[in-house]
Amino acid sequence: VEPFVDAFRFLADPGNWTGSRGVLVRVIEHVQLSLPPLLAAMLVAIPAGVLAGHFRRGQAIGTAVANVGRAIPTLALLVFGLILSVRVLGLGISYWPTVFALFFLALHPLFTNSYTAVRNVDRALVEAARGMGYDDRQLLRQIELPVASPVIFTAIRIAAVQVVATAPIGALAAGGGLGRFVIDGFGARNYGVMYAGIILIALLAVVTERLIDVVERLVVPEGLRAVAEDDVVSVCQQRAGGLNEVARGAELARRSMDTSHPSSHSPGVGSRRCLRSTLRARSEVDEPTRREARDTDRPSPRNLSMRVIRRSTLSLLAAVALTATACGGGGDTVTVGSNDFAESRILAQIYGQVLEDAGIDVEIRENIGSRENTFPALVDGELDLVPEYTGNAFLFATGEGDTDLRDEQEVYDALVAEIEGDDLVAGEMSPAQDVDGLAVTRETAQEHGLETISDIADFPGTFRFGGGPECEERISCFLGYQEVYGLDNMEFVSLDSGGPITVEALNAGEVDGANLFTTQSVVGVNDYVLLEDDQQLQLPQNIVPVLRQDVVDTHGEEVLALLDAVSAALTEEDLIDLNAQVEVEQREPRDVATEWLEANGLVG
Amino acid sequence: VSTTVASLLPLAQTGVPAGEWISNNLDSITRRGVEHLQLTGISIGIGLLVSVAFAVVALRYRWAYRPITVATGVVFTIPSIALFPILRPYFGLTATTAVIGLTLYTLLFLFRNIMVGIEGVPPDVVEAAEGQGYARNRLFLEVQLPLALPVIIAGVRIATVTTIGLVTITGLIGYGGFGFFIFDGLRSNLYVPKLLVGALAPMVLALVADALLLLLERALTPWSRRSAA
Numbered sequence: 133v134e135p136f137v138d139a140f141r142f143l144a145d146p147g148n149w150t151g152s153r154g155v156l157v158r159v160i161e162h163v164q165l166s167l168p169p170l171l172a173a174m175l176v177a178i179p180a181g182v183l184a185g186h187f188r189r190g191q192a193i194g195t196a197v198a199n200v201g202r203a204i205p206t207l208a209l210l211v212f213g214l215i216l217s218v219r220v221l222g223l224g225i226s227y228w229p230t231v232f233a234l235f236f237l238a239l240h241p242l243f244t245n246s247y248t249a250v251r252n253v254d255r256a257l258v259e260a261a262r263g264m265g266y267d268d269r270q271l272l273r274q275i276e277l278p279v280a281s282p283v284i285f286t287a288i289r290i291a292a293v294q295v296v297a298t299a300p301i302g303a304l305a306a307g308g309g310l311g312r313f314v315i316d317g318f319g320a321r322n323y324g325v326m327y328a329g330i331i332l333i334a335l336l337a338v339v340t341e342r343l344i345d346v347v348e349r350l351v352v353p354e355g356l357r358a359v360a361e362d363d364v365v366s367v368c369q370q371r372a373g374g375l376n377e378v379a380r381g382a383e384l385a386r387r388s389m390d391t392s393h394p395s396s397h398s399p400g401v402g403s404r405r406c407l408r409s410t411l412r413a414r415s416e417v418d419e420p421t422r423r424e425a426r427d428t429d430r431p432s433p434r435n436l437s438m439r440v441i442r443r444s445t446l447s448l449l450a451a452v453a454l455t456a457t458a459c460g461g462g463g464d465t466v467t468v469g470s471n472d473f474a475e476s477r478i479l480a481q482i483y484g485q486v487l488e489d490a491g492i493d494v495e496i497r498e499n500i501g502s503r504e505n506t507f508p509a510l511v512d513g514e515l516d517l518v519p520e521y522t523g524n525a526f527l528f529a530t531g532e533g534d535t536d537l538r539d540e541q542e543v544y545d546a547l548v549a550e551i552e553g554d555d556l557v558a559g560e561m562s563p564a565q566d567v568d569g570l571a572v573t574r575e576t577a578q579e580h581g582l583e584t585i586s587d588i589a590d591f592p593g594t595f596r597f598g599g600g601p602e603c604e605e606r607i608s609c610f611l612g613y614q615e616v617y618g619l620d621n622m623e624f625v626s627l628d629s630g631g632p633i634t635v636e637a638l639n640a641g642e643v644d645g646a647n648l649f650t651t652q653s654v655v656g657v658n659d660y661v662l663l664e665d666d667q668q669l670q671l672p673q674n675i676v677p678v679l680r681q682d683v684v685d686t687h688g689e690e691v692l693a694l695l696d697a698v699s700a701a702l703t704e705e706d707l708i709d710l711n712a713q714v715e716v717e718q719r720e721p722r723d724v725a726t727e728w729l730e731a732n733g734l735v736g
Numbered sequence: 737v738s739t740t741v742a743s744l745l746p747l748a749q750t751g752v753p754a755g756e757w758i759s760n761n762l763d764s765i766t767r768r769g770v771e772h773l774q775l776t777g778i779s780i781g782i783g784l785l786v787s788v789a790f791a792v793v794a795l796r797y798r799w800a801y802r803p804i805t806v807a808t809g810v811v812f813t814i815p816s817i818a819l820f821p822i823l824r825p826y827f828g829l830t831a832t833t834a835v836i837g838l839t840l841y842t843l844l845f846l847f848r849n850i851m852v853g854i855e856g857v858p859p860d861v862v863e864a865a866e867g868q869g870y871a872r873n874r875l876f877l878e879v880q881l882p883l884a885l886p887v888i889i890a891g892v893r894i895a896t897v898t899t900i901g902l903v904t905i906t907g908l909i910g911y912g913g914f915g916f917f918i919f920d921g922l923r924s925n926l927y928v929p930k931l932l933v934g935a936l937a938p939m940v941l942a943l944v945a946d947a948l949l950l951l952l953e954r955a956l957t958p959w960s961r962r963s964a965a
Contacts, residue, residue, distance in 0.1 A: 135825050202894075203942035205901035206816065207918050208935035218926055225926075297815040304817075304922060311817065318821045318908070330818045469910075472923055499919060500829055500910045514828045631923040718752055718927045720761055 138324025161308035173238035181246025201240035209233040225636045230302030238291040245287030249280035285348040306633045316601035321504040465493040469515035472499045474714040479519035481725035489735040502602040517679040523671025540672040555681040561674035562699035569662040571648040577661040584666040599647030600629030612669045653712035754929035772913025783842030791850040808843040834906040842895040849891025853884030889953040900942040
């Protein structure tokens with residue numbers, strides 16, 4: 133319940149509604165993301181569907197669209213949008229990929245339902261009109277379209293609600309809109325913000341549905357309106373018409389689901405209406421059956437049901453118990469987690485493999501968000517071991533306040549003392565460091581004479597600064613630039629943690645500067661300039677394995693010895709090289725880690 | 737066509753060629769595929785058990801039918817990108833979160849089709865069986881269930897195809913099956929081979945699963961084949 137309380141607290145604060153990343157701006161962005169693809173898809177799919185339905189052609193296309201449409205995951209649509217926008221058309225990453233994805237998403241329900249709507253216009257009506265000498269054009273305009281319009285509006289409603297409910301996936305590719313609250317809240321483990329985002333998306337979907345109702349009332353002829361809902365059902369029934377008695381009810385519901393919620397793999401708020409109509413139709417179908425069941429002395433399904441209940445409850449409990457133990461991962465397995473950037477994944481693989489080599493059961497879980505995700509997961513016992521950085525880990529453990537400490541050993545000692553209370557221990561730290569840096573393109577640096585971070589104060593206009601969602605609230609990142617450097621002209625743009633989205637945004641000029649890390653290969657590859665940290669904002673960030681005390685208790689001090697050997701061997705040059713292998717050459721962290729361990733004689 | 741596609745894809749592409757990446761990483765791709773199948777299978781399995789339990793309750797207590805339908809329908813209206821985050825505060829970054837979320841999405845199809853299937857068995861068939869002295873259990877197992885089976889399997893088909901697509905979203909919490917490669921590709925300089933494996937493999941999987949279940953449906957209902965021919 134707590135997340136809901138936090139969500140309402142978030143929504144109740146007027147400060148969260150205004151500003152460049154407030155609710156109002158996000159709602160506008162959401163509409164900007166949703167409306168154009170919906171309109172474009174309507175322009176393409178409705179005429180195509182109507183014509184196909186009129187000429188009764190395209191059954192095969194319709195079936196193919198429906199089948200393939202159902203099998204495409206929404207994430208895959210985003211992938212196609214990304215490839216099209218970034219790789220083929222060069223339109224950037226933050227807007228168009230989502231628009232393309234939503235366009236593809238809306239095509240299917242619009243086409244299938246328009247087609248079905250026109251195709252299912254009463255044959256007698258069509259024949260009569262033909263007999264009276266109507267040509268194709270008149271038939272379409274005066275008979276088929278008006279009769280089919282309620283169902284077409286249902287299609288629009290379904291597509292619109294689906295688009296609004298799916299637009300949040302854009303947040304995975306640096307898009308704006310309400311999805312930002314969900315993804316950022318998720319990434320920062322701020323459940324209040326996340327739930328607030330979900331509530332707002334649901335509200336927006338409902339508002340969309342109502343708005344289309346209003347438009348429908350203005351457009352659809354009055355005589356047809358009353359039967360609009362029943363029409364969806366009659367469509368289902370007609371399609372089920374030829375089937376025998378046994379399959380009828382089922383086919384009815386299934387077909388209605390196919391037409392009303394075609395993109396069934398991507399749940400959205402759309403299915404309610406047809407669900408309702410289907411239910412009504414079903415209860416009508418059921419009524420005689422039920423009466424019959426009451427009237428005859430047929431055995432009620434009661435006793436049978438009780439037996440089945442008992443049995444299925446048992447098997448259900450067994451299944452739940454089974455999965456629970458399967459998910460628990462057993463007591464002795466060491467679960468190594470990593471954050472969602474290459475270096476963390478490589479380090480997790482290195483730690484994991486070195487333990488595995490010593491005969492310990494290891495499970496490696498890569499790409500689990502930011503520290504805001506992994507560190508609490510470590511405290512809770514979801515994870516047993518994560519690669520960390522002394523300074524940031526210390527700040528996080530103390531609650532993200534700043535510290536005056538700038539000496540490597542002092543920061544390490546402070547970290548060890550801080551995490552003791554959570555039953556966590558740290559291995560020895562490595563001499564290798566990876567520090568948050570503020571990178572700009574060489575052109576930006578030269579054009580505005582940027583050498584140090586303080587120079588940004590003289591940047592003309594707003595300096596758009598991109599970073600992972602967590603960067604905004606971190607003293608080592610955006611928060612520090614505002615509070616320590618006092619850069620009031622800086623605006624935060626949520627991207628990813630020094631990943632490809634950041635690089636893409638920086639190169640496309642969608643941000644002026646971005647949070648990158650000193651061991652990242654992309655800095656050298658793209659010839660970026662890392663601005664000097666002239667106010668010593670950054671703490672030392674030596675790489676250090678942090679693990680649960682349980683692990684040492686279970687597997688002995690040997691675990692720490694193994695990890696310490698890794699820390700001692702690791703250098704910054706190694707890290708830059710390993711990162712490049714993963715980031716540039718697209719090699720798997722697992723393979724890169726194995727090779728490094730072998731080269732350093734740490735396994736085998 | 738393949739040459740045009742091939743000439744488009746390497747645009748602004750860094751990293752090894754697609755073929756090389758795939759052959760170098762066949763075992764991780766296989767691992768993710770197995771994960772994909774496991775998550776799908778477990779979720780459909782639990783979903784079936786829960787739906788059968790719901791169906792039994794709804795057959796026993798008529799008033800429960802509507803609340804269950806509404807509840808399973810409402811669950812289905814939650815956008816998938818939000819569902820796993822919603823469950824996260826309660827179940828953490830675990831397979832439990834993934835399986836619960838996926839299972840919830842299957843209930844609408846499975847419950848509805850089980851109900852429709854069993855209730856769709858014509859009363860005269862049931863009466864005829866009773867007249868021949870079928871006891872309740874035998875009636876259920878040998879008459880009602882087989883006759884309801886095509887409808888139930890139709891539900892399983894829709895649920896399976898849906899679930900295979902949704903598994904990709906569990907990449908948000910560190911699973912994802914093939915979808916892991918989508919999240920990975922998003923973080924790897926939009927490396928196209930990863931993105932495409934993540935996007936296309938689940939589609940192929942879904943179409944294959946759909947076809948296999950269709951075959952299963954035919955095999956289990958020989959009478960429908962005869963009547964069709």
